[in-house]
Structure formats: C-alpha cells, structure tokens
Amino acid sequence: MAIIRNEPLHKQVAAAMRQxxxxxxxxxxxxLPTETDLAEKYGVSRxxxxxxxxxxxxEGLLDVKQGRGTYVRAAVNGPSGSLDRTVTLxxxxxxxxxxxxxxxxxxPTVYRTRTEAITAPLLEMEQDELMxxxxxxxxxxxxxxxALHRLLLPMERIEDTPLAQQPGVTPAEAYAALAAxxxxxxxxxxxxxxxxxxxxxxxxxxxxxxxxxxxHRVTYDQASNLPLLLEELRLGAETTGLTYDIEAxxxxxxxxxxxxxxx
Numbered sequence: 001m002a003i004i005r006n007e008p009l010h011k012q013v014a015a016a017m018r019q020x021x022x023x024x025x026x027x028x029x030x031x032l033p034t035e036t037d038l039a040e041k042y043g044v045s046r047x048x049x050x051x052x053x054x055x056x057x058x059e060g061l062l063d064v065k066q067g068r069g070t071y072v073r074a075a076v077n078g079p080s081g082s083l084d085r086t087v088t089l090x091x092x093x094x095x096x097x098x099x100x101x102x103x104x105x106x107x108p109t110v111y112r113t114r115t116e117a118i119t120a121p122l123l124e125m126e127q128d129e130l131m132x133x134x135x136x137x138x139x140x141x142x143x144x145x146x147a148l149h150r151l152l153l154p155m156e157r158i159e160d161t162p163l164a165q166q167p168g169v170t171p172a173e174a175y176a177a178l179a180a181x182x183x184x185x186x187x188x189x190x191x192x193x194x195x196x197x198x199x200x201x202x203x204x205x206x207x208x209x210x211x212x213x214x215x216h217r218v219t220y221d222q223a224s225n226l227p228l229l230l231e232e233l234r235l236g237a238e239t240t241g242l243t244y245d246i247e248a249x250x251x252x253x254x255x256x257x258x259x260x261x262x263x
Contacts, residue, residue, distance in 0.1 A: 060209030
C-alpha cells in the first residue's frame with residue numbers, strides 16, 4: 001500500500017480494505033486475516049489495523065464473531081422485510097399482521113413497574129404510577145425478522161377489565177378485553193430511532209452499524225380520548241421496515257362550533 005502523507009494511516013488502511021470488499025477480493029462471509037497478517041500486508045502497526053477494522057465495523061461492513069474472528073458482512077440494501085401496522089376489526093375480533101409473530105420467540109415476562117419520564121407523557125399520567133408490564137421477544141414466522149415487544153398496562157385504566165388478572169396477553173387480546181369493557185378503541189403511534197444497547201443488539205442480531213426503530217403505540221378510548229395502554233416495539237431498521245394504511249380524517253368539531261350549530 002502506497003502511504004499518503006498528511007492522512008491518518010488507519011484511514012488509508014480502511015480505504016484499502018474497503019476496496020478489497022468492493023471488488024470481491026473479500027466477498028461476503030470471508031474471514032479477515034489476523035491483525036498480524038493485515039499489519040504485514042499493509043506495512044503498518046497492529047494498532048493501526050485495529051483502528052481501521054473498527055471504522056469498517058461502524059460502517060456495517062464487518063462483523064466480529066466472538067471467539068471466531070472478523071467477517072465481511074453481506075451488503076444491506078434496505079430492509080429485507082416489512083411489518084404492516086394496520087389494525088382490522090373483523091366480527092368483533094381485532095387482527096394485525098404482527099399477530100403471527102407472537103406465536104414464535106420467547107415466553108412473555110410479566111412484572112410490576114411504574115410510569116417514568118417516557119411512558120408517563122404518552123399515557124397522560126403522573127410519573128411513578130403503577131403499571132403491569134409484559135415483555136417478550138417475537139420473531140417473524142417466515143424470514144429473519146425479530147422484535148422486542150413491551151405491553152404496559154396502567155392499573156387505574158384496566159382495573160375493571162380481565163387484564164388486571166391476566167396481563168400476559170397479546171395486543172389483539174388486550175384490545176378485545178378493552179372493547180368488551182365498553183371502550184371505543186383508536187390508536188396513535190410515534191416512531192423514533194436510536195443506537196441499540198448491547199443487549200438489544202444481541203437479542204435482535206443486529207450489526208454494530210444498525211439503527212434501532214422504537215415504535216410507541218397508544219391505545220385510547222375515542223369517547224374520552226383517554227390513553228388505555230401503551231406498547232413499545234423495538235426492531236432493527238436494516239432488517240424490517242414499517243408500513244401504514246393512511247385514511248383522511250375529519251377534524252373534530254370544537255365546543256364553539258357545536259354550540260353554533262345548535263342555534
């Protein structure tokens with residue numbers, strides 16, 4: 001490798017390695033040579049090679065497999081799957097495409113928790129209010145999709161429903177329980193993105209360059225506009241996209257408009 005002055009060595013090594021990947025000298029799945037071999041190949045020190053490898057890992061070009069070595073990742077050209085977020089009411093039963101994911105993955109973990117800085121505003125509650133939480137890893141029946149799902153049930157909003165005694169349900173089952181208790185359901189969602197935590201990256205099998213999508217869905221009562229429960233869905237943006245059906249809605253009539261219409 002010809003050394004270029006006034007440019008950090010690790011960047012030059014990273015560029016040379018990137019070229020080897022782009023030209024299929026190192027095709028996807030290839031295990032990289034050892035640090036010692038790479039240092040000899042490029043005529044640099046091992047710490048310089050280490051910095052170059054770290055740069056390519058952050059770009060998602062390389063993966064480190066513990067105890068096995070560093071490998072070239074397959075190119076990611078956008079999400080390989082798509083998750084439809086539509087809710088359908090059919091004969092009194094709520095259905096969603098994600099329902100099939102709940103039959104796979106791990107058993108749910110149910111626990112007591114309290115509202116905090118993120119969940120309290122979404123539920124329009126004070127902080128430190130009692131809730132029941134239900135966490136589970138869910139997986140796509142056909143494909144590689146994986147997601148972490150959390151269902152949060154505020155006790156004061158579900159105490160007159162079966163959910164207070166049986167909180168370990170799927171979202172569709174929770175919707176049915178609320179509807180049976182006389183709630184008229186509607187939903188709103190907020191999607192954000194952040195860097196995944198190490199445990200999230202491991203559970204979802206994400207690369208070090210992956211971005212985590214975080215979807216918060218609030219189920220609320222249309223009559224009172226009161227939030228009833230909160231769901232949090234975490235999934236990798238490089239593996240799964242989100243799709244929505246969007247319908248035009250009529251603006252709600254204000255109190256003054258209602259009074260004017262009555263005269």
